[in-house]
Amino acid sequence: MPLFKNVAILGTGFMGTSIASVVHQKRLSNRLYGVEPNEAYRKTAMESGCYTDVCDSLSELADLMNRSPALENGELPSVILVCSPVETVVDLVWHCIGAFPEAVISDIGSTKRKIVEELEIRLAQTPHRFVGGHPIAGGESSGPVTPPDSIFTGKTFVATPTENTDPFALNTVEEFWKSLDCRTTRLSPERHDRLLAVTSHLPHVNASVLSAMLESQESDFCGTGWRDSTRIAKSNPLLWKEILVHNRESVLDALERFESILAIIRRAIDQNDWDTVIEVLEKGKINRDALGN
DSSP, X not given: OOSEEEEEXXXXXXXXXXXXXXXXXXXOEEEEEEEOSOHHHHHHHHHTTOOXXXXXXXXXXXXXXXXXXOOTTOOOOOEXXXXXXXXXXXXXXXXXXXXXXXXXXXXXXXXOHHHHHHHHHHTTTSOOOEEOEEEEOOOSOOSSOOOSSOSOTTOEEEEOOOTTSOHHHHHHHHHHHHHTTOEEEEOOHHHHHHHHIIIIIHHHHHHHHHHHTOOGGGGGGOOHHHHHHHGGGGSOHHHHHHHHHHTHHHHHHHXXXXXXXXXXXXXXXXXXXXXXXXXXXXXXXXXXXXXXO
């Protein structure tokens, strides 16, 4: 039995269509809509077979959802997920709340403090069912590419509620992600951004810097280690620039931590202090082994 009346995905890129694919396969919703202004993406998303319909605007989505027939098994919540670049999330959520006041609305942005703070200000006098969120899953692909397997199974979804978050909306969003086989947890927006600066945003900067320093004559000698270390550098630079803008302070703190350890191992190599080198390498191995494959 479906858990949701309608699910709407705003942005049918890799993440949006990955979500849509699981919702479709598991029959979690009576109707699954996409909203995508890019005509080529819209066409590919519709051809994926995941969506009931894919439209180009919120006004068209409103027409589709308003025409949705009544349900025989009672009223289920409608869920709208904003799967767009972080700099567009606030405006899209704001417009969604105006157009769909009863819907539960969330986002998947990998930064949370700036988004949640701006919406708290805008929505101070407006009843709403918005919940900030971030599934810690993804890939370097872009566009409406449907992965062969779910990218969400066993991954963690972070909800970032505030004291103003509607409890029904929070529970609905968490149930949505549990139905995609995610674990769920709750963090403050600030705590989320500090953690993700270390575990996601700094690694992307490091991968990009490592890739950027490569000279053309060195490319034939890149083995698996180099390729594994730089895989995420293939992601969209403009999207990542906005993530770094949103989480600038936490990323700078993470870079300072990284640079301090880098300085330790650089000095140890320079001074033939191999005990310190081994100490740093062993700590790295222990931390990585603890994560499993």
